[in-house]
Amino acid sequence: MSAQDARPLRVVVADDQASVREGLVLILDLLPDIDVVASAANGQEALDRVAEHHPDAILLDLHMPVLDGTETTRRLTSEFPEVAVVVLTTYADDTSVLETLRAGARAYLTKDADRLHIARTLHSAASGLSVLDPKVQATLLAAASAPAQPPQPALSDRPLPDGLTRREAEILTLMARGMTNAEIATALFLSGNTVKTHISRVFTKTGSRDRVAAIRYARDHGLD
Structure with a gap:
């Protein structure tokens, strides 16, 4: 032993x-x-x-x-x-x-x-x-057997602002590109509730009151 x-x-x-x-x-x-x-x-x-x-x-x-x-x-x-x-x-x-x-x-x-x-x-x-x-x-x-999705935007390895995680920054980028919650969920193989949770955290960390403000934040910080 x-x-x-x-x-x-x-x-x-x-x-x-x-x-x-x-x-x-x-x-x-x-x-x-x-x-x-x-x-x-x-x-x-x-x-x-x-x-x-x-x-x-x-x-x-x-x-x-x-x-x-x-x-x-x-x-x-x-x-x-x-x-x-x-x-x-x-x-x-x-x-x-x-x-x-x-x-x-x-x-x-x-x-x-x-x-x-x-x-x-x-x-x-x-x-x-x-x-x-x-x-x-x-x-x-399920992910391996799903149809190929269009390439998602790659985030650089630079530090992200305001404590955003890579996943939160990725979702913020997709929001800035005009994708709805349902479209983001489909693209990232997430549930709708998970996407909502991430977006809520994005709003909190970026000080955004709504989606428009979050998208403006994304563009100001090069996350679009």
Whole structure:
């Protein structure tokens, strides 16, 4: 039996919602084979906690302030390659999944996974295996079999203004190009509710009262 098998798996939990984060810490810490060593409320805190505690794995939300889940995953993979990144999020659209897997995540779960499934996935990821939630697998298969879509506008790697995530900036760009919510949802393989959520966050971050103001913001910042 290896040293890792003989001791509980050391895990960091990162989620910006306190109730979710605290709940995950509680239910995972009750398991004899999981030891939650720290928690974080944003991407930068996640990096700091990993640097401090050197866990075996991190359970990471995708959409967080300061540093989003994809960029956090990219930095974790670069700076702490021995730490398995397991994404746990409400978002299962193909773009979010692919971006995060390309950034180095070993597993991707949606938040309806139960604690035993989460625990098994953490252990599998820490041992080097890749795990995808069945819903995520279905989303990727649907995207692969869908008719090709016109190329979407590519965003540069430059820092985005006002804390916008890549996905939010992408949606803002499509809004500026005259696309409706339904058209954006179809183009990006998102649900209508997910698009509305992203647009609401865009309005908040850009200080826009309505769609017209958001489009003006996009043009002022070269996001059109």
